Amino acid sequence: MNMKYIIIFLISITILYSGNMVRAEGPAAKPASSVKIAIEPEGTVIPGETVQFTVTAYSQVDADDFRIWAELPSGIKFISGDLDWSGPVKKGEEYFISFTLLIPEKGTHVIKAGARIKLFEGTVFTDRAFFRIGKNIKKNVKGKNVLPGSFISDSKGIVEYELQ
Amino acid sequence: MIRNNIIIAFFILPFLFFVGCGGSSNTSSNSSSGSGQVTGSIRYEDKEYDQNGFTGNSSYKAVRYASVELVKVNTDGTESILASGSTDAAGQYSLNYSGDTSNLKLRVYAKTDENSGMQIKVNDISDNMFAAYKQVSGSILNIDIPASSPAAGAFNILDVYTSGYRFLQKLSGIYPGQLNVYWEVDNTLGTWFCTSFDPTWCPLGRGAYIFGGSSGGLGDTDHYDDDVLWHEFGHFTADEFSKDDSPGGPHFLSDNDLDLRLAWSEGWGGFFPTAIKAWLESEDPDLLSKHPQTKASFYVDTINDAALISIDIGNPGGLPYVYSSNEVAVAKVLWEINESFGTQPIWNILEDYLPGIVSPPVSMETFWDGWLQQRAPTPTELGQLESIFQERSIYYQEDIYEVDDTLSDAKTAALGAGKTHYSYKADGNTDNDVKAFTATAGTTYTIETYCLKNGADTYIMLLDSNGNILDFDDDRSDNAGINATYNNCPKSYFMSFASKMTFIPSTTDTYYVKVKTSPAAPSSAGRYGTYTLEISD
Ligand SMILES: [Zn+2]
Numbered sequence: 001m002n003m004k005y006i007i008i009f010l011i012s013i014t015i016l017y018s019g020n021m022v023r024a025e026g027p028a029a030k031p032a033s034s035v036k037i038a039i040e041p042e043g044t045v046i047p048g049e050t051v052q053f054t055v056t057a058y059s060q061v062d063a064d065d066f067r068i069w070a071e072l073p074s075g076i077k078f079i080s081g082d083l084d085w086s087g088p089v090k091k092g093e094e095y096f097i098s099f100t101l102l103i104p105e106k107g108t109h110v111i112k113a114g115a116r117i118k119l120f121e122g123t124v125f126t127d128r129a130f131f132r133i134g135k136n137i138k139k140n141v142k143g144k145n146v147l148p149g150s151f152i153s154d155s156k157g158i159v160e161y162e163l164q
Numbered sequence: 165m166i167r168n169n170i171i172i173a174f175f176i177l178p179f180l181f182f183v184g185c186g187g188s189s190n191t192s193s194n195s196s197s198g199s200g201q202v203t204g205s206i207r208y209e210d211k212e213y214d215q216n217g218f219t220g221n222s223s224y225k226a227v228r229y230a231s232v233e234l235v236k237v238n239t240d241g242t243e244s245i246l247a248s249g250s251t252d253a254a255g256q257y258s259l260n261y262s263g264d265t266s267n268l269k270l271r272v273y274a275k276t277d278e279n280s281g282m283q284i285k286v287n288d289i290s291d292n293m294f295a296a297y298k299q300v301s302g303s304i305l306n307i308d309i310p311a312s313s314p315a316a317g318a319f320n321i322l323d324v325y326t327s328g329y330r331f332l333q334k335l336s337g338i339y340p341g342q343l344n345v346y347w348e349v350d351n352t353l354g355t356w357f358c359t360s361f362d363p364t365w366c367p368l369g370r371g372a373y374i375f376g377g378s379s380g381g382l383g384d385t386d387h388y389d390d391d392v393l394w395h396e397f398g399h400f401t402a403d404e405f406s407k408d409d410s411p412g413g414p415h416f417l418s419d420n421d422l423d424l425r426l427a428w429s430e431g432w433g434g435f436f437p438t439a440i441k442a443w444l445e446s447e448d449p450d451l452l453s454k455h456p457q458t459k460a461s462f463y464v465d466t467i468n469d470a471a472l473i474s475i476d477i478g479n480p481g482g483l484p485y486v487y488s489s490n491e492v493a494v495a496k497v498l499w500e501i502n503e504s505f506g507t508q509p510i511w512n513i514l515e516d517y518l519p520g521i522v523s524p525p526v527s528m529e530t531f532w533d534g535w536l537q538q539r540a541p542t543p544t545e546l547g548q549l550e551s552i553f554q555e556r557s558i559y560y561q562e563d564i565y566e567v568d569d570t571l572s573d574a575k576t577a578a579l580g581a582g583k584t585h586y587s588y589k590a591d592g593n594t595d596n597d598v599k600a601f602t603a604t605a606g607t608t609y610t611i612e613t614y615c616l617k618n619g620a621d622t623y624i625m626l627l628d629s630n631g632n633i634l635d636f637d638d639d640r641s642d643n644a645g646i647n648a649t650y651n652n653c654p655k656s657y658f659m660s661f662a663s664k665m666t667f668i669p670s671t672t673d674t675y676y677v678k679v680k681t682s683p684a685a686p687s688s689a690g691r692y693g694t695y696t697l698e699i700s701d
Contacts, residue, residue, distance in 0.1 A: 026413045027356035027365045027373070028399040028429060030392050030465065031491065033473050034418040061418035061484060091418075110382065120481025122215055124474040125417075128467050130382045155285065159292035159348075160271060161315040162299075163307055 108134035226255025250277030274318035317387030344371035351376035398436030431494020620693020621661035
């Protein structure tokens with residue numbers, strides 16, 4: 001198993017998450033998932049070359065049932081490494097998988113990564129992250145801005161969408 | 165009743181129109197002027213979810229109490245409003261108009277009509293109000309907004325918050341004031357409720373901001389996550405009707421050493437979706453988006469159609485969901501009270517008791533105080549309540565060493581054995597826990613508190629047998645237990661408020677340790693905390 005298990009409590013993470021920090025003030029945000037992940041390449045992603053990716057997960061809770069994984073789109077060649085790992089996790093520790101891929105010469109490809117913690121009675125925490133290779137080809141369907149109607153007084157205007 | 169109204173709207177109203185106008189019934193005709201009526205239903209496509217995320221099933225539901233307009237698009241592109249009105253509880257509308265009957269469109273806003281008494285509007289992140297429209301091609305015009313439309317999310321938000329307003333009207337007797345919601349497809353700003361303008365978090369001022377996903381559609385979306393929407397609505401109700409002293413900011417469900425104010429605020433937010441779903445389940449289950457088999461107590465937040473967070477507030481398991489400093493524990497306590505006593509007494513405390521409290525800040529503790537004040541519970545009810553709190557390791561009750569508030573009532577400490585105390589007096593007075601120990605001249609004694617839970621902040625005093633104060637300590641200086649376990653207690657923010665002193669008596673005698681809640685306790689701590697006291701040599 002290539003899974004690397006980082007025992008050190010990274011200083012930055014300790015500052016960010018430890019209980020004695022002065023918690024950042026802000027609006028009443030929705031509850032955060034107790035697992036967080038990120039996917040990052042080592043260096044620049046160049047078409048036609050290999051690159052190593054690392055998916056890092058950070059758990060905010062002790063759990064026996066934990067999984068971290070990456071999903072490769074078709075067209076991307078897997079060279080080496082781990083795409084999936086499961087096992088127990090400890091609160092405050094980081095876990096990661098690394099893998100090397102051959103980047104296609106062209107096209108848009110999205111590598112999806114996920115982490116999931118299962119606890120008591122169906123409690124599930126997940127997180128997702130993705131890395132996009134190539135340019136974003138999604139077109140946003142934009143609504144049409146129109147002049148305010150009769151009773152619109154406290155909004156800038158209207159954004160409206162036609163229905164068939 | 166509703167079904168009958170639909171039938172009337174579909175069949176009778178067009179008939180009346182034909183009778184009444186006797187002529188230019190075809191609104192899409194080229195006649196330049198006339199009068200008529202357009203009627204129909206407006207629905208949006210709702211997505212079903214269960215504890216694993218969206219099920220893939222969907223159904224069309226009424227767009228309720230929304231503003232509608234019949235708009236004439238002039239040849240120069242400008243618009244004239246020929247008629248305006250609203251949909252009813254079944255999504256039915258009927259507009260009478262006179263004027264040019266060609267090139268008309270029917271527009272529905274993601275906004276409640278003012279005549280409904282509700283004041284909800286859903287705008288995009290540039291502060292434009294969402295609307296959907298359809299060309300008018302007859303006197304009956306039904307509009308279905310599919311989930312694929314970029315406006316659909318706005319109509320689900322409108323529907324979820326419409327149920328929220330109706331729930332509040334039931335609890336409070338009145339609707340809340342204005343609720344502005346800011347959302348659009350690909351909005352990455354965040355999901356939160358802002359009580360006021362902030363250039364970074366709340367650029368459009370007070371209101372609910374909702375995630376709409378991000379680049380490529382893979383990011384988090386919340387516009388169909390009814391539980392998340394109602395969580396933020398919970399914050400809105402607290403701001404509108406109650407008092408919320410939370411500093412806000414990021415929080416995890418699994419944190420059990422949260423600032424008590426934050427834990428209360430978020431616990432209320434965690435409870436609110438379960439309460440409204442339980443209510444809708446009995447009143448009007450068709451309005452719910454959850455699968456019928458999914459318990460109302462489940463809180464589900466999705467990402468990419470699967471559960472990002474899925475937790476049964478009514479049955480969350482034990483650790484880490486314990487203490488008044490954990491939002492799930494707060495939500496679970498409220499859920500259990502709701503199950504035993506209903507939502508109304510909970511709401512009465514929020515609306516009528518908490519706003520009058522200047523100090524201490526609003527938390528699970530002030531909610532408890534409110535219950536005692538408002539209900540003067542019988543011993544049976546108090547016992548019921550204590551066991552609900554106790555099940556989450558929250559102890560608003562006297563510990564087994566009471567009465568021990570004075571030197572004469574002091575219990576003798578066993579040296580080297582930590583004992584758990586609750587800072588709580590049933591009569592509402594400040595609790596003093598006094599322990600006696602016999603100390604030998606020249607021996608070093610350590611007196612300390614640790615395992616601080618439920619927002620405890622201790623202050624210890626050492627007294628001689630005449631009651632003279634020899635030493636005192638508020639917050640221990642060794643930082644024990646803050647970043648690592650200490651004496652088998654998990655690390656906790658509240659350990660920064662623990663106390664410790666050493667003592668070498670010059671005379672062998674009986675000495676006393678008095679522990680009380682620190683008079684300098686910060687707003688993040690409480691008054692009724694749990695702590696362990698140990699005297700060792
Ligand atoms: Zn919240």
